[in-house]
Amino acid sequence: MYAVEVENLHRFYGVFEALRGVSFKIVKGEIFGLIGPNGSGKTTTLRIIATILKPSSGTVRVFGYDIVKEASKVREVISYLPEEADLYKRLTGIENLLFFARMYSENKEEAEEMVKFGIEISGLQNRIYDKVETYSKGMRRRLALARTLMVKPKLAILDEPTSGLDVYASVNVRNAIRKYVRETRSTVLLSSHNMLEVEYLCDRVAFISKGKIIAIDSSSKLKEKYDASNLEEAFVKAVKYELEKA
Amino acid sequence: MNLRRLKNIIWKELLDLSRDKRTVIAAIIVPIVFYPALGGLIGYMFKVQPIFIAFIDYDKGQYSTELKKAIESYSKYLGNVRLLTNYTNLNQVLENPNIDLTIIVPRGFSANISKSLDGVGMVYLKPNVVSSKASEAQSLVELAINNLSNSIVEERVKTALPNVSSENFLNPIRKVVEYIGPGGRTASPEERFLFLTLMIFILGLYFSMHPAIAFVTDSIAGEKERKTLEALLVTPASRIEILSGKLIASLVLSGVAAGMNTLGVFLMYALLFGGLIGAQIPIGGGLGLIGIYAVDVFLTVTVTVSIALLVSIVSGSVRTAHSNATAIVTALALVMFASIYGDLEKIASQTLPLLYLLPYTHSVLTLITFVKYENGIIYATRHLLALAAYTIALIILGAKLFSGERILIAKVKKKTGRRKLKLKLFA
Numbered sequence: 069m070y071a072v073e074v075e076n077l078h079r080f081y082g083v084f085e086a087l088r089g090v091s092f093k094i095v096k097g098e099i100f101g102l103i104g105p106n107g108s109g110k111t112t113t114l115r116i117i118a119t120i121l122k123p124s125s126g127t128v129r130v131f132g133y134d135i136v137k138e139a140s141k142v143r144e145v146i147s148y149l150p151e152e153a154d155l156y157k158r159l160t161g162i163e164n165l166l167f168f169a170r171m172y173s174e175n176k177e178e179a180e181e182m183v184k185f186g187i188e189i190s191g192l193q194n195r196i197y198d199k200v201e202t203y204s205k206g207m208r209r210r211l212a213l214a215r216t217l218m219v220k221p222k223l224a225i226l227d228e229p230t231s232g233l234d235v236y237a238s239v240n241v242r243n244a245i246r247k248y249v250r251e252t253r254s255t256v257l258l259s260s261h262n263m264l265e266v267e268y269l270c271d272r273v274a275f276i277s278k279g280k281i282i283a284i285d286s287s288s289k290l291k292e293k294y295d296a297s298n299l300e301e302a303f304v305k306a307v308k309y310e311l312e313k314a
Numbered sequence: 315m316n317l318r319r320l321k322n323i324i325w326k327e328l329l330d331l332s333r334d335k336r337t338v339i340a341a342i343i344v345p346i347v348f349y350p351a352l353g354g355l356i357g358y359m360f361k362v363q364p365i366f367i368a369f370i371d372y373d374k375g376q377y378s379t380e381l382k383k384a385i386e387s388y389s390k391y392l393g394n395v396r397l398l399t400n401y402t403n404l405n406q407v408l409e410n411p412n413i414d415l416t417i418i419v420p421r422g423f424s425a426n427i428s429k430s431l432d433g434v435g436m437v438y439l440k441p442n443v444v445s446s447k448a449s450e451a452q453s454l455v456e457l458a459i460n461n462l463s464n465s466i467v468e469e470r471v472k473t474a475l476p477n478v479s480s481e482n483f484l485n486p487i488r489k490v491v492e493y494i495g496p497g498g499r500t501a502s503p504e505e506r507f508l509f510l511t512l513m514i515f516i517l518g519l520y521f522s523m524h525p526a527i528a529f530v531t532d533s534i535a536g537e538k539e540r541k542t543l544e545a546l547l548v549t550p551a552s553r554i555e556i557l558s559g560k561l562i563a564s565l566v567l568s569g570v571a572a573g574m575n576t577l578g579v580f581l582m583y584a585l586l587f588g589g590l591i592g593a594q595i596p597i598g599g600g601l602g603l604i605g606i607y608a609v610d611v612f613l614t615v616t617v618t619v620s621i622a623l624l625v626s627i628v629s630g631s632v633r634t635a636h637s638n639a640t641a642i643v644t645a646l647a648l649v650m651f652a653s654i655y656g657d658l659e660k661i662a663s664q665t666l667p668l669l670y671l672l673p674y675t676h677s678v679l680t681l682i683t684f685v686k687y688e689n690g691i692i693y694a695t696r697h698l699l700a701l702a703a704y705t706i707a708l709i710i711l712g713a714k715l716f717s718g719e720r721i722l723i724a725k726v727k728k729k730t731g732r733r734k735l736k737l738k739l740f741a
Contacts, residue, residue: 118548121719140552148548154541156326158333163326170322171549199333215545225548 069132071096071223071255072117077126079112079279086112088279089126094223094257094272099249101270102259103303109279110259111151114227117257118148131222147172147221151228151259153212157201161192161211164200165218172219186211186218189244206237213241217248224248226258230265238265245269263299273299275306282310315558319551323559327533328566337532341525341571345578349518353582365395365447367455368407368416375424377435377462384458385417392454404440415451416440431470497688508685511583513654515607518579519677520650522571522611523618527639529567530619533560534626535635553716561623561709568615576608606684606694613701614677618643620708621673627715646674653678659686676700 169182296302389395495501537543629635683693
């Protein structure tokens, strides 16, 4: 069984077709990256997998559960970090973690374990009792990431996890994701337009452009296939190749 | 429904709310400070504002002097009335805009009254249209004139018809006024103020709705705007759990606000009457009316919360949600203001049954029917149940609309619209 199976996914916003037959599969324990420019359909794909949006057509299964018919089952095995996710600012860091831990846990002890793990992921031990409104943008993003990962979901969906962060904050977030995957062996699906980030984190990568997947493979194989020195160059060549083919 | 998750959502909402000082102040502090202050201020201003009556006496005869004395005598009952007799002509009075009423007694006033049994003396009353106290001053002067007229007629009757009772001659018809309450029973003195009491209570109902709007719009549209809702929607909590949690937290606020509002309105009532008539008038309808009012406020706030909840779900931002919800609630609440000028129960049952479709009609009718009918509690309960039914219907509708799809698509439509506008501008 695959962690995620996306088949011929289409999504319309009115007359605009945001996804035009997206298909890919993610194996368990894999870090899978979805790369594309702004407006390419990354967020729409992730939102559909996360059960927030419904597909216009096509199917998506997460650990065998259909995201439309079995949305509540899907939500029990996933955790999602939206691109612009923020936190409850009037609550402290630990209260934010506790709120989400209680959503996923069966009892108090389990929730407390999750919170402990969340504090560790966030690296905010010294500020965890402060209100979130006093945090910097980087601290908030780390806490949001910790909130997503602390529940140890079978599938973590991370939409642009380092979006809007400076170099240091981005490195911290990336290290936290890597450490988490190493420790929990969970499956991660992340989107980014930062090629360096994807190359550093992902086992396999899918290039998405104008609502279509144009290539899927490991970073090294994609570079090799498009005769590129880095993933950025490979992406540009892949898009160009697709245009020529069309 | 998972109770653990529901409890968790309520916990988060109340924690968040308790730290939102603006809303807490609006819901709790304002009613117990603002309402009594309003009542006290109106009462105080009414009490301390003096009435200026200018008395221009061109006659200087027996009856003009008696009229002046009669006015002075009645002024003592009202208190704070100043009878200004130093003016000698109207032009001097016109220079003082603070004069509420001018009385002109022309030359020959006393002579005209005295010359025969049907002699008539004229006085001119000139109330200031800009003055808020002019009608009160006019009532006072008319009372004095009537009194003087009566004593003149009494003298004339004694002269012309010595064997006739002057009192009966003057009053061939006697009236006996007995105020009646629900079921035809004799009303208590304080029940004579019931209409005014209801107006104060209806005003209190209107003011109670706004803090809840602020909280609910922040709770739903605020989460959308602050980008916290998307992550919440992906948790195992169902839509109905999320919505119910938010609603229950809102109801806790509504309950507290209703309690504070009732206390505030009670204090406003006491201070207002203390100022207006210098005495404490017990609330007609007694504790029963206060109890019904408390339940009415709670359910009125609950309906308002449900309306605001619905508006928040379909609105893109807190500002839009708040202004839309306020506009809708204010439009629906117009019946509250309209009820000041007419018997809403009579109008709805006789001429405009469509008014029953408005939730706030039932808020008003709860109070009106409670005091109007002998078994008022039964009628009031029916209207309270109507309010509860509205709430349930609105929540069910809200749960159906509360989807990630709707929340996110609304934004996309908005952006597309904006883009079209831009294209038009640059075309």
